[in-house]
Amino acid sequence: MQSLTDHNAQGVTIHADRVGKTFRTRSGSTQAVKDVSFHVAPGEFVSLLGPSGCGKSTILNMLAGLIAPDQGRLTIDDASVNEPIDELGMVFQRDLLLEWRTVLDNVLLPIQIKRLSRKKHTERALELLRVVGLEEFVDSYPRELSGGMRQRVGICRALIHAPNLLLMDEPFAALDTLTREQLGVDLLRVHARYRPTVLFVTHSIDEAVLLSDRVLMLSQRPAELASTIEVRLNRPRDAATRRHPDFLRLVAEAREVMEASISPPPAVSS
Amino acid sequence: MRRAQVPVAITLTLAAILGAWEVAVRLLEVPIYLVPPPSAVYQAMIDSAPSLLHHAWVTLIEIVVGFLLSAVAGIPIGVLIVYSRWMEQVSYVLLVILQSVPKVALAPLFLVWLGFGLKTIVLVTFLIAFFPIVIATVVGLRSVHPDMLHLARTLKASQLQTFWHFRMPGAMPSIFGGLKVASTLAVVGAIVAEFVGSQEGLGYLILSANANFQTPLSFASIVVLSLIGLAFFYTIVWLERIVVFWNRESDQAESSFRMQV
Numbered sequence: 001m002q003s004l005t006d007h008n009a010q011g012v013t014i015h016a017d018r019v020g021k022t023f024r025t026r027s028g029s030t031q032a033v034k035d036v037s038f039h040v041a042p043g044e045f046v047s048l049l050g051p052s053g054c055g056k057s058t059i060l061n062m063l064a065g066l067i068a069p070d071q072g073r074l075t076i077d078d079a080s081v082n083e084p085i086d087e088l089g090m091v092f093q094r095d096l097l098l099e100w101r102t103v104l105d106n107v108l109l110p111i112q113i114k115r116l117s118r119k120k121h122t123e124r125a126l127e128l129l130r131v132v133g134l135e136e137f138v139d140s141y142p143r144e145l146s147g148g149m150r151q152r153v154g155i156c157r158a159l160i161h162a163p164n165l166l167l168m169d170e171p172f173a174a175l176d177t178l179t180r181e182q183l184g185v186d187l188l189r190v191h192a193r194y195r196p197t198v199l200f201v202t203h204s205i206d207e208a209v210l211l212s213d214r215v216l217m218l219s220q221r222p223a224e225l226a227s228t229i230e231v232r233l234n235r236p237r238d239a240a241t242r243r244h245p246d247f248l249r250l251v252a253e254a255r256e257v258m259e260a261s262i263s264p265p266p267a268v269s270s
Numbered sequence: 271m272r273r274a275q276v277p278v279a280i281t282l283t284l285a286a287i288l289g290a291w292e293v294a295v296r297l298l299e300v301p302i303y304l305v306p307p308p309s310a311v312y313q314a315m316i317d318s319a320p321s322l323l324h325h326a327w328v329t330l331i332e333i334v335v336g337f338l339l340s341a342v343a344g345i346p347i348g349v350l351i352v353y354s355r356w357m358e359q360v361s362y363v364l365l366v367i368l369q370s371v372p373k374v375a376l377a378p379l380f381l382v383w384l385g386f387g388l389k390t391i392v393l394v395t396f397l398i399a400f401f402p403i404v405i406a407t408v409v410g411l412r413s414v415h416p417d418m419l420h421l422a423r424t425l426k427a428s429q430l431q432t433f434w435h436f437r438m439p440g441a442m443p444s445i446f447g448g449l450k451v452a453s454t455l456a457v458v459g460a461i462v463a464e465f466v467g468s469q470e471g472l473g474y475l476i477l478s479a480n481a482n483f484q485t486p487l488s489f490a491s492i493v494v495l496s497l498i499g500l501a502f503f504y505t506i507v508w509l510e511r512i513v514v515f516w517n518r519e520s521d522q523a524e525s526s527f528r529m530q531v
Contacts, residue, residue: 064424083426090424092417099516100439113425113435141516167424 011197012077012087012164014040014063020071020222021058032058034222035072042164043195047208049258050218050226056201059223060167063199064090076165086114089158089196091171095150097142097157103129104138107156114161121160128156131193132186148179152186159194166196172207184210185239192236205258209233209250210241217258227257306486311493314486321475326494329460329471332388333502336395337456341449344400348407348445349433365404373397373459377466391463391471398459399452406448410441443517446510453506457499472498 021033032055040046048056061067062074065084074081089110097106107125111118129135132152142150151171158166172180184207191198191211202208208215215229233246241247288308294300295307302310315322347365350357377394384390414437422432464473472495479487 061420064420066420066423084424086426088424090421092421094415094417096415096418096421098435098439109435110425113422113427113431143516143518 010164011043011195012085013042014038014165014197014199015075015078016059016072017074018072019059019062019069019074021055021062021067021069031222033062033069034224036218036223036225037072038216038225038228040197040199042197044214045191045198045200045212047200047202047212047215048218049202049205049208049215049254050223051220052203054218054221055223056218057169060169060199060201063165064088064167085165087162087164089161089163089166091151091154091158091166091168093170093173095142095147095154097150097153099142102139102141103134103145103153106142106153107160109157110161116161124162125156125160128159128190129153131190132156146179147175148183151175151183155183155187155190159190159196162194163196166191166198168198168200170201170203172202172204180204180207181239181242187211188235188237205251205254206242209247209254210237215254217254229254229257303483303485306489310486311489314484314490315493318487318490322472322490322494325470325472325475325491326498329464329473329495330498332391332395332460332463332471333456333498335388336392336459337399337453337502339392339396340400340403340452340456343396344403344448344452345407345445348404349411351404351408352411365401368397369401374462374466377463380463381467386467386469391460391468394463394466395456395459398462399456402451402455403445403448406444406446406451407441410444410448411437413444414440442514446506446514449506450503450510453503454499457495457502461495 016036016038019033019036020031022029022031036059038046048059050056058067062069063076063081065081065088068082076085098109101109104122104125107128108118108121111121126135126138129138132155134149134152134156137145137149142153145153151174154171158168172183175183188211200208200211209229209231212231215231217226217229218224219226229250231250233241233244233250292307292309295305306314347357347361351362352358373394376397377390380390380393384393418436418440419432422436427435460471461473461476464471465477468474472491475491476488476495479485479491
């Protein structure tokens with residue numbers, strides 16, 4: 001069998017230089033993101049960690065090309081992001097499966113939209129489903145699956161066209177803790193195998209530390225980079241990594257940094 | 271109650287009601303031209319079977335043609351309302367105004383313009399059945415989750431691909447809801463139009479039987495008409511189960527029928 005890691009090019013490089021975004025509505029304007037600068041290396045797994053509603057998702061949506069930054073410069077492989085790049089896979093908080101398609105057809109959806117060969121990609125789809133343990137559910141419909149299984153299908157769908165960039169917007173937030181931890185381990189395996197650049201938005205410190213090479217901590221809105229934590233834990237990691245003293249130390253450290261750097265909400269001024 | 275027991279319970283209840291009716295009419299000696307007993311209605315159905323079948327056929331054609339026209343026009347208009355700003359802001363309002371005009375009040379005008387016969391009746395049926403289909407299509411297409419459209423954009427899906435792969439299938443359960451409402455309204459439309467002016471059809475038969483004090487025949491026509499309505503509604507339900515196979519809500523069809531009737 002052809003090795004699937006071969007034709008999967010290395011992940012993209014991301015540069016964010018003083019990126020900002022302000023939303024204007026009838027009731028006024030809200031600055032969601034302010035002066036955010038970071039760099040992500042090819043194949044790196046980076047988490048964006050911050051309180052709910054801080055603007056993490058806005059950063060992700062700008063990288064996805066769904067919204068444009070209005071300050072600063074955002075590039076993927078040195079090109080400005082004006083529209084979604086071709087090599088993009090995205091996973092949302094909702095699994096967004098199409099109920100009228102089987103699991104396999106859901107995974108192959110990007111192939112159909114991009115008019116690529118279904119035949120060539122079916123094998124890859126089956127392999128992806130095998131990696132996340134869904135080989136028995138290839139012909140099932142989404143309604144027959146549990147929430148965790150559905151989101152696994154969502155991840156396979158995001159990876160079917162061998163994307164160089166995987167954007168994940170709180171993909172496990174709707175799941176219970178046990179399922180969530182299991183999916184984290186699945187994601188580690190998938191990332192080790194296909195090595196796309198991953199940006200992972202979460203508000204779980206444990207999850208961010210377990211999965212990432214680096215954790216970018218964001219402040220409350222407008223999101224500013226509060227600090228960065230390098231996660232120097234050996235890969236491959238798995239469920240046992242959670243019990244490793246280094247893991248526990250890093251989580252404690254991250255929590256400390258977060259509490260110190262994220263200022264409490266400003267007092268209401270009269 | 272277990273599912274398999276439901277038909278038995280319905281049959282028994284119906285038989286009890288019919289039995290009570292028969293006994294009551296006979297004991298109270300109600301004249302047959304006021305309220306006929308079920309046995310007399312049954313007798314009328316047997317005696318007038320050829321006539322009933324002929325008129326039923328005419329009405330069935332009117333219902334089906336009017337309904338199909340309303341679906342063929344209603345779904346695309348719903349799509350246009352969702353996709354076109356002009357359609358949404360101008361014609362949507364006009365449609366609502368049109369909907370507020372009682373179609374029955376227009377029927378005599380159509381009679382003047384189109385004359386007695388199929389055309390007039392189909393037009394009234396179409397106008398009555400059309401609106402819920404438009405609304406159901408608009409609601410269905412708008413019910414797509416914004417993230418679903420974001421997903422389509424990250425995949426660089428074209429407008430047409432977004433429509434066929436994401437929006438239209440997602441709208442199907444709602445559209446079938448509209449079709450079910452329309453299927454019962456189409457029956458009403460055809461009968462009302464026949465009342466206003468026709469020489470054929472079950473509506474005509476009901477009027478002429480009433481005029482001649484043939485009340486059992488009038489009842490028999492109503493029974494046949496109900497059977498047509500029921501069969502038509504369940505044909506749509508059956509289609510829905512095939513097309514919208516992923517949607518369990520289609521099992522609620524019976525209860526939505528009760529609400530319509």
